[in-house]
Amino acid sequence: MAIVVSCQLAMAIFLPSFAAMRARFAVDAITLQSVLSVYLAVFAVTQFLVGPLADRHGRRRIVLGALMLFGLASLACALAPSFPMLLLGRAGQAIGACAGFVLARTIVRDSHAGPAALRAMSWIAAAGALAPAVSPLVGGQLQLHLDWWASFAFTGASALVLAVVAWLLLPETGQPGARGGSWRGMFRGYRAALGQRRFVGYLLNASCATMAMYIFLSAAPELLLERRQVPVELFGWFTFSWAGMFVVASLISGRIGPRLGGERMVLFGILLLTAGGSAMAVGGLAGATSLAAIVLPLMLMGVGNGFTMPSSLAGAMGAVPAAIGGAASAAIGIAQVGSGAAVAWIAGQVRYPDQTPLGLGIVMVGLASLLVFALLSRAPTAPKKL
Numbered sequence: 001m002a003i004v005v006s007c008q009l010a011m012a013i014f015l016p017s018f019a020a021m022r023a024r025f026a027v028d029a030i031t032l033q034s035v036l037s038v039y040l041a042v043f044a045v046t047q048f049l050v051g052p053l054a055d056r057h058g059r060r061r062i063v064l065g066a067l068m069l070f071g072l073a074s075l076a077c078a079l080a081p082s083f084p085m086l087l088l089g090r091a092g093q094a095i096g097a098c099a100g101f102v103l104a105r106t107i108v109r110d111s112h113a114g115p116a117a118l119r120a121m122s123w124i125a126a127a128g129a130l131a132p133a134v135s136p137l138v139g140g141q142l143q144l145h146l147d148w149w150a151s152f153a154f155t156g157a158s159a160l161v162l163a164v165v166a167w168l169l170l171p172e173t174g175q176p177g178a179r180g181g182s183w184r185g186m187f188r189g190y191r192a193a194l195g196q197r198r199f200v201g202y203l204l205n206a207s208c209a210t211m212a213m214y215i216f217l218s219a220a221p222e223l224l225l226e227r228r229q230v231p232v233e234l235f236g237w238f239t240f241s242w243a244g245m246f247v248v249a250s251l252i253s254g255r256i257g258p259r260l261g262g263e264r265m266v267l268f269g270i271l272l273l274t275a276g277g278s279a280m281a282v283g284g285l286a287g288a289t290s291l292a293a294i295v296l297p298l299m300l301m302g303v304g305n306g307f308t309m310p311s312s313l314a315g316a317m318g319a320v321p322a323a324i325g326g327a328a329s330a331a332i333g334i335a336q337v338g339s340g341a342a343v344a345w346i347a348g349q350v351r352y353p354d355q356t357p358l359g360l361g362i363v364m365v366g367l368a369s370l371l372v373f374a375l376l377s378r379a380p381t382a383p384k385k386l
Contacts, residue, residue, distance in 0.1 A: 008101070008131035009138070010074065010093050010155045011039065016140035017148035024148060025083040042094035047333040050099045054106060054326035063103050067163035070096025074156030076204040078149040089152075096159070096257055098333070106317075106329045107170075174213050189327030193320045201376025202316035203332050205266055207339040208369035209305045209312065212273055212362050214340040216242060216298070218347035221356040227353060228291065241295050242302040249306025263312040263378060269308030270369045276300035277362025285358030294355050301362060307329070308369075315377065 014021070014035070022032055054062045073092025080086035115352075126303040142150035191198050217239070224238055249269075257265045280297035313332065320328045350357050 001182070008097075009135045009158070010070070010097050011036075011135070012149045013135040013155060014148070017143045017151060020143060020148040025086065029085055031083070034087060035090055039090045039094045040341070041096045041127065042091045044334065044337040044341070046098040047102055047330045047337070049324070050102050050330060052189055052327050052330070054099075054103055055324060058172050059103050059326070060166075060170055062099055063107075063170060064163060064167055066096045066099030066103070067159050067166060069158045070100065071159035071163060073197055074152050074159060078152035078156065082145075093155075102333050103326070104150075104327045106325045110313040153257050169331040187323035193323050193328040193331055196319050197376050198378075199319040199328065201372055201378070202266070202312045202319065204372040205270070205334050205369050205377055206316065206332060207311055207335045208365050208372065209273070209308045210300060210340045211337040211343040212277075212305060212365045213242065214344040215347045215361045216301070216358065217346045219350070219352050219361075223294070223352040223355060228270055230291070238295065238298065242298045242305075245299045245302030246309075247305040249303040250310050253307050253310050257311055257314075260316065262315045265307050265311040266315065267370075268372060269304045269306070269311070269344060270366055270373060271304070272307065272362055273301050273304030274366030274370070276304060277359045277366055279359070280355045281359030281363060284354040284359060297355075297359065304366075309312050312338075312377075 018032060021035070022028070025032075050066075051064065069092055073089050073096060077086055077089035077093065080089055138154070141153045142154060220238065230238065253265050253269075260268075276297040276299075279300065281292065283297070284291035316332055317325060317328060347361060350361075352358060
């Protein structure tokens with residue numbers, strides 16, 4: 001979990017330093033946005049490689065290398081003499097962070113099964129949601145007391161300390177060389193994982209949960225800041241209403257999921273997500289202008305995602321053999337980032353005079369997830385010969 005938190009902090013911890021970074025590097029706001037877009041693009045592409053590499057060379061070696069790269073690249077960002085060098089450092093950060101994030105799920109698959117895996121995935125999901133939500137708060141304090149470079153120095157130092165801890169405590173959980181020595185053999189893991197209907201179903205359920213969050217993040221600036229005139233200093237609490245309930249529900253799912261079963265938790269979460277979207281859309285159509293008409297459905301959606309995500313991740317990873325766990329985890333990450341980015345672009349083309357379009361978008365994602373659950377997620381697991 002510590003690896004996930006460290007890797008996720010880097011995504012947005014520097015956001016409160018945007019103005020200071022613009023002044024330092026003499027770039028406009030649009031150019032500075034590439035600090036985030038480069039990170040996300042490299043993060044997405046790296047997932048395609050890191051999973052098979054971990055299946056071939058082992059988890060421990062890749063994790064240690066990733067944390068070292070992440071830490072050194074973060075320090076390079078803090079010391080960057082020019083904007084191109086800052087972008088290069090961000091690319092290095094993304095490679096290291098991606099490897100750590102992907103392999104956290106893989107290590108859980110290697111070392112846990114059944115209820116224990118669900119509990120571990122719930123902690124990973126909670127950490128993955130909480131870290132980006134609180135990182136701007138940490139970055140704001142670092143900017144207030146130091147300067148723009150402090151957030152990068154903080155993440156770099158944290159990653160290097162974590163690398164030492166992992167070197168001392170993290171055992172090898174995989175089977176190095178299980179996928180053979182050739183690159184073709186390494187990527188055969190993707191084909192084996194995607195040949196499992198149950199794996200694909202849970203992968204798509206997790207992707208739908210991610211898409212719902214990205215729809216909200218795309219709609220929130222216009223809906224809350226422009227239409228509802230929410231003060232900038234309070235904006236973060238609306239995003240935290242989703243993320244906070246997500247974390248709470250994830251931890252609850254880790255406790256009750258083993259008793260109720262992963263399938264029930266996924267179904268229950270999808271229904272809550274869809275209900276939250278429906279409530280928001282109905283409120284908008286009814287002309288509800290209270291901020292509570294937005295916040296309460298958001299909290300319900302966060303609970304729904306918190307129930308859906310850990311069980312979907314555990315179900316997907318449990319549907320494939322451990323020997324291709326790295327490729328399976330990478331496939332999940334690629335699907336989540338890719339679908340999230342696509343739906344964020346689509347949602348960004350929509351106008352939000354009220355909360356109705358946001359609610360309807362969430363409902364459509366929820367219904368799609370229900371269809372996936374009915375057709376694929378409940379399919380029996382039939383492991384293929386590797």
